[in-house]
Amino acid sequence: MIKNTFDVDFEGTVIRHDCKPSNLPIKGISSINNISILNLEGSGMVGKSGFSGRLFSLLAREQINVILITQSSSEHSITFAVQPGDTERARHLIEQEFELELVAKKLEHVVIEQNLAIIAIVGENMKQTPGVSGKLFHALGRNGINVRAIAQGSSEYNISVIISANDLAKALNAVHDGFFTQLTKTLHAFCLGTGNIGQTLFKQLNAHSAYLQEHNGIQVKIAGISNTRKMVFNSDGVSLDNWQAELEASMHPADLAEFVAKMKSMNLPNCVFIDNTASPKPVEYYEEVFKANISVITCNKIGNSASYKQYKTFHDAAHSHGVDFFYETNVGAGLPIIRTLKDLMNSGDRVAKIEAILSGTISFIFNNFKGDANFHDVVKEAQDKGYTEPDPRDDLSGKDFMRKILILARDAGYAMEEADVKIESVLPKACLEAQSVEEFYAALKAEDAFFSNLKAKAAAENKVLRYIGKLDEGKAEITLQMVDESHPFYTLSGSDNIISFTTDRYRERPLVVKGPGAGAEVTAAGVFADLINVGA
Numbered sequence: 001m002i003k004n005t006f007d008v009d010f011e012g013t014v015i016r017h018d019c020k021p022s023n024l025p026i027k028g029i030s031s032i033n034n035i036s037i038l039n040l041e042g043s044g045m046v047g048k049s050g051f052s053g054r055l056f057s058l059l060a061r062e063q064i065n066v067i068l069i070t071q072s073s074s075e076h077s078i079t080f081a082v083q084p085g086d087t088e089r090a091r092h093l094i095e096q097e098f099e100l101e102l103v104a105k106k107l108e109h110v111v112i113e114q115n116l117a118i119i120a121i122v123g124e125n126m127k128q129t130p131g132v133s134g135k136l137f138h139a140l141g142r143n144g145i146n147v148r149a150i151a152q153g154s155s156e157y158n159i160s161v162i163i164s165a166n167d168l169a170k171a172l173n174a175v176h177d178g179f180f181t182q183l184t185k186t187l188h189a190f191c192l193g194t195g196n197i198g199q200t201l202f203k204q205l206n207a208h209s210a211y212l213q214e215h216n217g218i219q220v221k222i223a224g225i226s227n228t229r230k231m232v233f234n235s236d237g238v239s240l241d242n243w244q245a246e247l248e249a250s251m252h253p254a255d256l257a258e259f260v261a262k263m264k265s266m267n268l269p270n271c272v273f274i275d276n277t278a279s280p281k282p283v284e285y286y287e288e289v290f291k292a293n294i295s296v297i298t299c300n301k302i303g304n305s306a307s308y309k310q311y312k313t314f315h316d317a318a319h320s321h322g323v324d325f326f327y328e329t330n331v332g333a334g335l336p337i338i339r340t341l342k343d344l345m346n347s348g349d350r351v352a353k354i355e356a357i358l359s360g361t362i363s364f365i366f367n368n369f370k371g372d373a374n375f376h377d378v379v380k381e382a383q384d385k386g387y388t389e390p391d392p393r394d395d396l397s398g399k400d401f402m403r404k405i406l407i408l409a410r411d412a413g414y415a416m417e418e419a420d421v422k423i424e425s426v427l428p429k430a431c432l433e434a435q436s437v438e439e440f441y442a443a444l445k446a447e448d449a450f451f452s453n454l455k456a457k458a459a460a461e462n463k464v465l466r467y468i469g470k471l472d473e474g475k476a477e478i479t480l481q482m483v484d485e486s487h488p489f490y491t492l493s494g495s496d497n498i499i500s501f502t503t504d505r506y507r508e509r510p511l512v513v514k515g516p517g518a519g520a521e522v523t524a525a526g527v528f529a530d531l532i533n534v535g536a
């Protein structure tokens, strides 16, 4: 019987000879956490029968235990692992034994690598089961764990790999998650931003943690949180009941570079960096994060809507490091717009035209700017409801909409820049020129007559105001329109977004997605969905 030292009340594991067969592909994962390897290379061993016999007899004679051996089929090198205390003696013995080959340059000098570990998967079900090694290497590769050497006997009961000792804990967790999928998979999330979206995400994760474990076998641990003031880390997960207090009590002042460095040094498996800010600063770290084999989820549109070069760099970096870059909430909050577009593109469709309303704020404003309502108050209400950007000028100036159209255009395969999107503003000049949010609200008040005229004109023509974006064969524009009831975008309410994709396959009748396109609940829900899809 083996008891659990971390949980003394746990019933333990009985080791017996007559146990029932298991359906799992492997029985267990084992590790040796401190080994060294010696590597011998050279043409002198190619096709030379007796070479390995000489080498290993020598080591056996001198009582040096060899833990693992691997030799490539080219026979040009042999690598073997020993206890760190045996390395120098083994090197000395080998260089004595093969002195002539070394002098004749038929062998290179022995190369020693220290600070390594072995992780092995074992089990009789591995035998003749294709995909077991694929799963092992996928789990390691996805987590950025470099494999130094591999050994598998033809009995197929064991696959051993040599990795850096620093990666051992991460490797054990990643391989465990990879094989025992019916058990809980743990995601370690590092979250920037504790505002409207950030805190709603924590609330949703907290409320659904039991559901996630039971139905999806996923456990989310918030391993790091930062806003502009403080940051906090906990590899066991910051308490979602008490994260505000833990963050407040933290002694770490916020520092983005340190946040990213700490996230990397914690070296946790299934790591995700979540950007719930509206700041350009976190974006500067995305590439570094991908290069550390960490996935990125972002509702911050700045990363994907700055230069095309940057957009491309992020996508290429995520791809080449085998991690996810999810940003569903960049367009339409939690609506499945990016995913739909990606599915169309990945299956070879071509987007000819996109027509859309993608500002939840402006949608809300036009849907509520009726009767006696004044423009200023409706904008304020949109902000109070959490629909606007932290700075509402971003919405009203059309900038937020421009970012969304640009992201869609790029995802649809057009290498466009911000300057390629023509924007007709809904605002008069004085509002556009406001130097602060306070000045902006004051300008909205002062321009009340402008907005009232707009409202009256639309009402007189039995029309509604709509801010509509169009991408047509690589040309993009956003215009203010008055549409009548025959228009498909006439019947919207609340903060609704609507998007219609005309593609080669959806040519006669476009594919349409519609629903609330702003607000903390739906946006956090979109980030949440991105999170549980990481590594799926």
Ligand SMILES: NC(=O)C1=CN([C@@H]2O[C@H](COP(=O)(O)OP(=O)(O)OC[C@H]3O[C@@H](n4cnc5c(N)ncnc54)[C@H](OP(=O)(O)O)[C@@H]3O)[C@@H](O)[C@H]2O)C=CC1
Binding pocket: 192, 193, 194, 195, 196, 197, 198, 226, 227, 228, 229, 254, 256, 276, 277, 278, 279, 281, 282, 299, 300, 301, 329, 330, 332, 333, 360, 386, 387, 388, 389, 390, 517, 518, 519, 520, 523
């Ligand atoms: N509202 C919506 O419906 C939608 C919003 N989004 C996007 O969600 C993002 C967040 O919006 P929202 O939550 O409303 O914004 P808030 O202003 O409410 O919150 C922003 C948070 O980011 C933090 N922050 C800012 N800069 C940094 C930094 N350099 N390092 C760490 N933390 C930082 C702020 O810290 P502090 O608290 O210290 O100020 C704050 O906690 C935006 O990018 C927005 O475009 C996307 C889709 C829909």
Ligand SMILES: N[C@@H](CC=O)C(=O)O
Binding pocket: 329, 330, 331, 332, 333, 358, 359, 360, 361, 362, 387, 388, 389, 395, 400, 517, 518, 519
């Ligand atoms: N401020 C944005 C929020 C979603 O991206 C909007 O109003 O659409």
